[in-house]
Amino acid sequence: MGFEWVAYFECSACGTAERADVIEYDCFGYAVCPACGHETGPLASANANSNVNASADGDSRTAP
16 A cells, blocks of 8 residues: 655644645745735745835835
């Protein structure tokens, strides 16, 4: 009887667990949660912070 290794991805933001072979990955090879869109990897927190700081017109710069 054969054994098949199955890897799972578990989202740290929403807790969704999914087989790693059915989720999407960004251009650097890091997983993107299929349920909430949370990105993983070293730049995930930087991207999340820049999205929070963005104003309604999409400009993330702050006034002097």
